[in-house]
Amino acid sequence: MATTLELAQLPALARGFALLGSGGGGTTTMLELALAAPDRWPITLHDVDELDPGTPCLGAAFVGSTMLLGERLPGEAPFAPLVAAVERWLGVRVPAVCSLEGGGLNGLTPLALADERVVVDADLTGRAVPGLDQMSLLVDRVPGIVAACDTGAGGVALVQTDRAVDLERVIRSATIQAGGAGGTVFAGFTVGDLVEHSVLGGTRRALELGLAFQAAVSAPLEQLAASLGGRVLGEGRITAVDADARDAHVSSVEIAGLGGEVQRVITRSESLAFVSDGRLESSAPAIIVVLDALSRDILEVTDLMLARNVAVLELPAPEWWHASPERLARVMPSVYGLAELDAAR
Incomplete structure (x- = not known):
């Protein structure tokens, strides 16, 4: 239609x-x-x-x-x-x-x-x-x-x-x-x-997400995530941004969670994974969204700087990538040499 x-x-x-x-x-x-x-x-x-x-x-x-x-x-x-x-x-x-x-x-x-x-x-x-x-x-x-x-x-x-x-x-x-x-x-x-x-x-999905985001942008974080069909992964203050020793294009963004958790967003040109207290909570092809916790601006990985207060959400991955192991292998973190961040298939 x-x-x-x-x-x-x-x-x-x-x-x-x-x-x-x-x-x-x-x-x-x-x-x-x-x-x-x-x-x-x-x-x-x-x-x-x-x-x-x-x-x-x-x-x-x-x-x-x-x-x-x-x-x-x-x-x-x-x-x-x-x-x-x-x-x-x-x-x-x-x-x-x-x-x-x-x-x-x-x-x-x-x-x-x-x-x-x-x-x-x-x-x-x-x-x-x-x-x-x-x-x-x-x-x-x-x-x-x-x-x-x-x-x-x-x-x-x-x-x-x-x-x-x-x-x-x-x-x-x-x-x-x-x-x-x-x-x-x-x-x-x-x-x-x-x-x-x-x-x-x-495009229809993007429009639905955008309308839902606009309608709930000032709502509590859990409510905003639910309106997008996603979930909250974490929230806190960025305390360190470190380049990976194996690949200078990969960074680990450390976040001091509100509950005392040590959280990390692993990024390359996109956000690839989210880890909390050493546990892998989410990774590509899942869509990891980082927001400014105060303004609710949608942040690029280049915006993740020291002392910024952020909230991290997960949106579902496009089902196309999960339709076969061959497809999934082309978008998981292991394709960038980060196999330890691959979620269970």
């Missing part, structure tokens, strides 16, 4: 995708501003079963450093040359668009292409993840995927490979050459492929 999205719903939609970012995925402010023009709305959101399964589809996202995107804003149509490149490669126009990443700013990205393409309510992650090789189409080894990205100065790189890690490395290298951040487009798949090989309904 098609859903009509209105401009007035944009703030709630953005808050929902911020929650699904699990501390990563980039802040939504840039795209909220870009999408604020009234003439863009309303936007119709389609389920996969409303469209011909043979309809070619593309996924769009910003990759690299989301902090740089705030300093060096993308142009008016950042995906246009990338879409043109994949359409030339495929030899067909691609009339539908979905999101590559269903958390953080990229949850909103397909709405920026809604004036030219049909928006499909599907994405390739259901939460923020750091690697392009973690996109669901690649995890499930759907053949024929092609990707294009910025290389800087108007250049475009196009990659087609059966090895997901090659695509990740080439796109990442090209993005670094482009200055550290830019657009990426996936194509070579159809709306029918999304039925089995994507997370469905993520």
